[in-house]
Amino acid sequence: MGSSEKEIPQDLQLEQQLQSQGIKTERDGEGKLHTAAGHGNLATDENGNPLVTFDPVAVRKLRWKLDLYTVPTVSFLYLFCFIDRANIGNARLAGLEKDLNLQGFDYNMILSIFYISYIIFEIPASVCCKWMGPGWFLPLTSLLFGIVSVATAFTHSRAAICGVRFLLGIFEAARRATFRLSLYMVMAPLAGAFGGLLASAILTLDNFGSLHAWRMIFAIEGIITIGLSLISFVTLTDRPETARWLTAEEKELCIARVKSERIGATEVIDGIDRKKIWSGITNPVTLEIAAIFLFNNITVQGLAFFLPTIVRSIYPEFTVVQQQLYSVPPYAVGAFFVLAYPALSWYLDRRQVLIALTSPSSHRALRRHLLIASSTMVLGPMSNAQISANVVSDTARSSAIGFNVMMGNIGGLASTWSYISWDGPDYHIGNGLNLAAASAILIIATLAWLWMKRDNKRRDGRNAEEELAGMSPAEIADLDWKHPGFRWRT
Template sequence: MASKDHSFEERQVDPAARHSLQGSGIDEKAAAMHTENAHEAAARGHVATDKYGHPIVVFDPKAEARLRMKIDLYIVPTVALLYLFCFIDRANIGNAKLAGFEKELGLTGYDYNIVLSVFYVSYILFELPGNVACKYFGPGWFIPAVSLGFGICSLGTAFVHNMSAACGVRFLLGIFEAPMLPGIAYYLSRWYRRSELAFRLSLYIVMAPLAGAFGGLLASAILNLDSFGSLHTWRMIFAIEGIITCGLSVVAFFTLTDRPATARWLTQEEKDLAIARVKSERVGTTEVLDKLDVPKILRGIISPLTLSTAFIFLLDNITVQGLAFFLPTIVRTIYPKNSVVSQQLHTVPPYVVGAFFTVMFPFLSWRFDRRNIFFIMSTPLMMVGYIMFLASTNAQVRYGATFLIAAGAFSYGALCNAQVSANVVSDTARSAAIGTNVMLGNVGGLISTWSFLPFDGPNYHIGNGLNLATSSTILVCSILLQLWMYADNKRREKKDVDAELDGLSMKQVQDLDWRHPAFRWKP
């Protein structure tokens, strides 16, 4: 069943408990301009903002900082490790390709591209339903469960002997991995403010480029083994990495906390503060974790900002996923005479640089409470990289281009999910918006499996030209989106909030979500 936060939504107000507001970091004195009833309503289960969207409760920044650090230490490492192996289990097929995967299974022509595509069919189909299921069952249980599922699928890939079996296990892998990226993003939105979310998302999404780096190192180390049981060469990669994933998933069942209200490592005052500060940014909201509601699901899906951001994420994912699947192949065309282990190791440095920018841009986003501007700043790095690929056949120039592309591309995962999360109100709409963003974004992953085709090698003019076109389109769309948000916010300022809300029930007001007249887009 959908989780409900009893510490706020259902607990009766006890006058003797008022003293806990000060200790929890809720600054009662600073909120004295509001009525006592309004203050207690925000703290104990009613609205957290007035009808104009202004927070009723003011918080102590030092108490917030202490709480935020505690949440960072307890929540982020677990989901980051799970996502690291989620991406490794998806992208290790690129490392396996170098180690004989194609040859042993008898793949020819476009067979490898087909195997990659099958993963994305299920991955896209189960993205949105998976994130709704994550809300329904609760992320504290659901995320470890699907992690165990894709760990088993990775292990199973070690035992395939033909293309049909490879396609079947990749299809199952897509089902289990589909809820991970949006599910963790939704999960973290239960804990962090709008401005804080992008940076925290980056702390687990950075595992995507690190998975490329660590995956290359791990694959190189595994390939130095003579065997793993009865398994050899590329089969060892899938088996060992799958077993590690399964082990981490079992641990996560016991360590992942579902929501602030159930966190044993928080005091009651810290729980109250954690819930109140998230709630204070949601105009017209009476509960942090609302029940599944169709109007709110639709608000999350059809929001113009969700759809436009998802389109940007789609275009970016053509580059990100293409880099994951084909960087080893690209490196082999640059350094054809090097050993397989050397080629694997050459895939590591571009991912390390990409990881740095994946964290840096969202960190700046947190400090400035802006996301769209970093879409605009990241894109030229990708554009220059693909121009270098198209303009030169020099090995050093082309290898240098991979660094620029990784630097520009990987931060979008955190920024796009934080952007759609910041621009809806309810928990249900947030779940749907993030699911939609990742679902459409991974259509780009499906396209990427056909962006570097065998006949286009070794210079891959079609693939590089496609990625130059997509990065250029991202730049144009990001600028247009920035201008649209500014213009629509100006239009909303002219609305009569009282007149538009007059006669509406509380449920009708909550179902408005981003259509609420006091709501403003957050660029």
């Protein structure tokens, strides 16, 4: 049991109130009262209001330290893992199809193989991450991801590249399971932009060892991923208690701060529990966001895999390097909006309405420098942020985000067949599918927002104290979003 960093005035009535809510207290040598933030204790009342206050300066210092140790490593891992996933589009321009003798729909089939394994293993990977701990799970799976990417450089047949893409999907599912913060998602569009630049630079080389042309792309980018994964073994951690770079006081503050935002929660990182896993998946917000993310990925993943091909069909007279470079601008625009939208969301403390507003993109924007990326890319961070805000336990959050990503990759699977070579350069099928997906997002997000507002009003009429009477802290924690004091965060 540890104590939070914020002193509470010596007040017997307050002490009794905290103890009645299951919050243990203790006094230091000077008789000053502190709240205990250890295992099994609540940090909110029955209506979800925090029972403790925090020194804002200490919280800012803690947040900065957490960001310093985790955000750079995880962001760059995400960047290069996304590059390793999507660089097949760059490799296609550099002769992949010719060298592997791919015909007809072979390229689309290779893309589909990746998503089949990704979809199958996404939720099991989330559970495995809970069991192993993200501090080991993320570096290990990223290492394996990089190794498989390098192996792609040595494939010489359609069957071989299908095999490595299937393995890549498994490790991508595992790696993605631990990404919780929307800030990391800016690396997706940056990966598209940087991937084009990096591919262009790599293709100016005569060779990389015995490798040439498109094989160099997979090898060099995979090696970078391997190096970053080795660094992450040192910088990442499973939970506050195991963070070697946090002081005891910072660990206590981190635990108390997280629990104060989760109604009925008695643990920051809880154990694997089937009930909580199911609660996260069946959460109404999880279901509607997952449906939105499915439609969104039809566009986003379509861009990731086919953008270089679309650029080639528009500018066939350009060199391969020039075509690679022309795939950069849309992703640069997307990266800006991936930062701008969450920033606006944080300022307004609203997400659902902003999610709905991402949908009215012109499906013809692909022809006009592909500015569709300005809105489609933002749903990666926005969707996971909205889900995280509307679940309580860590296990429910893991399963909910895992389900969201799985559904998104069903959309990704559909996207592998949205741009067919004979449909270029206007790509009526792909662009029409994007327009339909955007319309579905607008309808689902708007209806969900109206429902959330209505359900919150209904919950306002419930008596949380009466409904929770006689329930143990463990039973209350299991309620998650069904807790009478819980309110949907729109």
